[in-house]
Amino acid sequence: MSMDKMTRKDFFASLGSIVAGSTALAAFPWLTACTPEQDRLIKGETARLGIIGTGSRGRFHLANLLLDSSAKITALCDDFPPHLEEAAALAPEARCYSDYRKLLEDPEVDGVIICTPLNLHARMTIDAIVAGKHTFVEKAMAYTPEELTEMCLAWRRSDRVLMVGQQRLYDPKYVKAMELVHGGAIGEVVGIRNYWYRNNDWRREVPAPEHERRINWRLYSASSRGLMTELACHQLANGGWAMGGIQPVSVCGNGSILFWKDGREVFDNVAAIFQYPNGVNMTFESIISNKHFGMGEQILGSQGTIDLVRGVMYSEESIPRSGLEQLLRQIEQGILSNSAFAGTSWATETASNDKGLRFVDHVVVNDGASTVGATGDGSVELMHAFCQAVITGAQPEKIVEEAYWSTLLSLLGDRATREKTMLEIPGGLPW
Amino acid sequence: MKDLTIPASRVRTELWSLAVCFGIAVLINLGSIIYYHTPFYEIFTQIGYTVVVTVILYVAWILLRLLVLLIRKAFRKA
Numbered sequence: 001m002s003m004d005k006m007t008r009k010d011f012f013a014s015l016g017s018i019v020a021g022s023t024a025l026a027a028f029p030w031l032t033a034c035t036p037e038q039d040r041l042i043k044g045e046t047a048r049l050g051i052i053g054t055g056s057r058g059r060f061h062l063a064n065l066l067l068d069s070s071a072k073i074t075a076l077c078d079d080f081p082p083h084l085e086e087a088a089a090l091a092p093e094a095r096c097y098s099d100y101r102k103l104l105e106d107p108e109v110d111g112v113i114i115c116t117p118l119n120l121h122a123r124m125t126i127d128a129i130v131a132g133k134h135t136f137v138e139k140a141m142a143y144t145p146e147e148l149t150e151m152c153l154a155w156r157r158s159d160r161v162l163m164v165g166q167q168r169l170y171d172p173k174y175v176k177a178m179e180l181v182h183g184g185a186i187g188e189v190v191g192i193r194n195y196w197y198r199n200n201d202w203r204r205e206v207p208a209p210e211h212e213r214r215i216n217w218r219l220y221s222a223s224s225r226g227l228m229t230e231l232a233c234h235q236l237a238n239g240g241w242a243m244g245g246i247q248p249v250s251v252c253g254n255g256s257i258l259f260w261k262d263g264r265e266v267f268d269n270v271a272a273i274f275q276y277p278n279g280v281n282m283t284f285e286s287i288i289s290n291k292h293f294g295m296g297e298q299i300l301g302s303q304g305t306i307d308l309v310r311g312v313m314y315s316e317e318s319i320p321r322s323g324l325e326q327l328l329r330q331i332e333q334g335i336l337s338n339s340a341f342a343g344t345s346w347a348t349e350t351a352s353n354d355k356g357l358r359f360v361d362h363v364v365v366n367d368g369a370s371t372v373g374a375t376g377d378g379s380v381e382l383m384h385a386f387c388q389a390v391i392t393g394a395q396p397e398k399i400v401e402e403a404y405w406s407t408l409l410s411l412l413g414d415r416a417t418r419e420k421t422m423l424e425i426p427g428g429l430p431w
Numbered sequence: 432m433k434d435l436t437i438p439a440s441r442v443r444t445e446l447w448s449l450a451v452c453f454g455i456a457v458l459i460n461l462g463s464i465i466y467y468h469t470p471f472y473e474i475f476t477q478i479g480y481t482v483v484v485t486v487i488l489y490v491a492w493i494l495l496r497l498l499v500l501l502i503r504k505a506f507r508k509a
Contacts, residue, residue, distance in 0.1 A: 321461035322473045324480045 167378030186301025226266025
């Protein structure tokens with residue numbers, strides 16, 4: 001059995017055990033479209049796919065798809081020959097193009113996977129949909145809110161599938177976590193924390209100086225919105241899930257080029273605060289010159305905390321102690337404490353040592369250091385779901401809405417950090 | 432080196448002392464269970480802490496007797 005099949009089997013198994021009777025599944029309707037039953041229905045059929053953009057992320061998807069029996073790579077496209085050659089070596093039967101419009105004219109392509117720089121997403125996605133191709137576009141969806149709206153409207157006018165590269169949507173532990181949140185396990189949601197720390201310059205090796213902006217497009221403002229669209233976009237969906245679909249109404253932020261002063265134009269550290277209508281704040285912080293805390297996503301409740309990345313829930317109640325332990329602790333405190341100086345208002349409230357309760361078995365913990373994609377982060381499942389959707393032509397429910405909000409929040413977050421101002425977030429979908 | 436002889440009566444006294452200390456430790460555990468409203472099975476599950484309290488009480492008892500002995504000696508000399 002191939003590795004991907006094992007992974008998918010595990011995914012279905014863990015998903016099945018988690019979502020059976022889950023009240024939170026209503027918030028994750030796209031998962032009901034990716035099932036073993038669906039696999040049986042489309043058995044023997046393949047999605048003929050073309051990949052536009054065969055850089056690191058494109059090749060990551062290509063490698064996963066080559067292991068997926070429901071996918072057939074029929075075309076590849078990149079205007080940077082070394083990347084195209086590397087991809088072609090992995091999929092020698094695929095036709096190669098240097099112009100994506102030529103690929104879109106290829107009748108043997110049912111669906112396209114767009115893994116190009118952010119500023120190209122909108123044009124390519126709209127062209128692909130208009131050309132009648134089912135489309136998967138990497139996150140963030142768009143470079144501007146206006147482009148985002150145009151993409152969504154183009155999709156709404158068509159009968160094609162549109163999916164976006166947000167792999168957390170297919171990570172079962174998020175379903176279980178949200179079931180706990182919505183079931184009241186952590187009480188009232190009082191805060192949402194997201195952070196992503198790395199210690200690397202985010203650069204890729206450049207064969208010649210003239211390719212700098214093409215290869216390191218993430219570092220330049222003409223093609224990228226930096227950390228907000230590349231990293232925050234993944235994490236900002238957590239807030240909507242935890243808050244029952246309610247989206248933030250405002251965002252403020254700050255950022256700077258602090259450490260990597262190498263000619264880049266996007267910030268190497270950002271901090272943004274999104275506020276919900278009821279006053280709850282969701283934070284996102286990213287620094288790429290310190291990796292100690294790695295990647296983290298936490299839902300803070302009045303009675304507990306959920307660590308989404310590790311799949312662990314912590315209680316606000318102190319760890320239950322035996323009567324004898326409590327007595328000894330009280331005696332110890334009576335002997336050692338000095339009432340003149342050790343009043344509670346002086347005591348530092350250090351973090352809890354509670355080891356918490358793991359709510360999902362076999363959690364794959366990623367530290368967020370990979371700049372391409374990590375094992376077990378939902379990417380394989382997401383690609384398989386796209387193959388299913390291409391074969392059936394059925395749009396997974398609410399997936400574009402999720403991507404719309406994540407992208408809009410990250411774009412407005414980026415603007416707030418650049419303008420150092422507070423922005424209002426428009427409510428409602430544009431369609 | 433001179434052989435030390437511990438009479439059977441001394442051994443018996445010390446064993447009784449240890450048993451009394453253990454009994455007191457169990458009673459302390461029981462008292463704390465009642466006071467802090469914790470489950471009664473802690474009588475068994477907290478046996479480790481009970482043994483620690485037993486040792487503390489026994490050492491305290493030894494120190495107390497040593498102190499009394501020293502005070503007595505001091506008075507005798509005087």
